[in-house]
Amino acid sequence: MYKLLKDKNNEFQCEIKLEGTSAKDTKARLFLEGDGCEYMFKGQISEGKCTIPLGKLKKFINLLESGKIRLEIIAEDTVFTPYENTYELEQDKKVTVEVIQPQSSTSLKPVVEVNVKQEEIKKIEKPKPIKDPLHEIRKYLKTQANFDGSYKSFSNIIKNKTHKIFFNALCEEVNLDKVTIIKELLK
Numbered sequence: 001m002y003k004l005l006k007d008k009n010n011e012f013q014c015e016i017k018l019e020g021t022s023a024k025d026t027k028a029r030l031f032l033e034g035d036g037c038e039y040m041f042k043g044q045i046s047e048g049k050c051t052i053p054l055g056k057l058k059k060f061i062n063l064l065e066s067g068k069i070r071l072e073i074i075a076e077d078t079v080f081t082p083y084e085n086t087y088e089l090e091q092d093k094k095v096t097v098e099v100i101q102p103q104s105s106t107s108l109k110p111v112v113e114v115n116v117k118q119e120e121i122k123k124i125e126k127p128k129p130i131k132d133p134l135h136e137i138r139k140y141l142k143t144q145a146n147f148d149g150s151y152k153s154f155s156n157i158i159k160n161k162t163h164k165i166f167f168n169a170l171c172e173e174v175n176l177d178k179v180t181i182i183k184e185l186l187k
Contacts, residue, residue, distance in 0.1 A: 001086050002087045004032075004087050004088070006057050009053070009054075012041070012052040013052075014083065015049055015050070016028075021075040030052045030072075031070045032063060032069055034060065035062040035063075039060055065089050068085075068086055069083075069084070070083070133174045141163070154186060
């Protein structure tokens with residue numbers, strides 16, 4: 001098994017004897033089998049030594065944790081496979097963490113705390129018994145938001161959070177259908 005490191009520069013080296021051809025007419029390449037693919041790295045042959053730089057292998061996302069490795073030598077249009085093996089891809093740097101749980105006789109349930117900041121709303125005094133909610137809404141919209149009775153005016157007013165909250169709160173308080181109230185306002 002040939003060991004490779006994910007996070008360090010790798011370089012494949014081997015000694016090679018050539019007979020009947022010269023090193024300058026010979027090419028070397030190394031193949032690593034990946035997940036549905038194969039990566040090829042070109043190398044150099046010089047003075048009986050073959051060197052193939054692989055670099056850092058973590059950038060090859062389809063590379064398996066272990067797979068096949070193959071060296072091919074091409075001499076005068078003939079391909080030789082003098083080395084085949086399996087490789088194992090490892091991390092050079094490793095971090096191991098062990099979480100220590102507190103010793104407790106009762107099981108602890110997770111606690112989730114949520115704080116929601118609500119926008120302050122102007123307090124609007126309304127008569128306690130609302131006899132005519134439509135009148136109250138009209139009065140509020142005219143005095144507080146310059147409502148002129150048009151759809152465009154109402155549409156612009158209701159975009160304001162304070163006015164929208166007042167309208168929704170009053171409708172809910174006296175159980176009014178908002179669509180019906182809007183139709184009445186726009187008559």
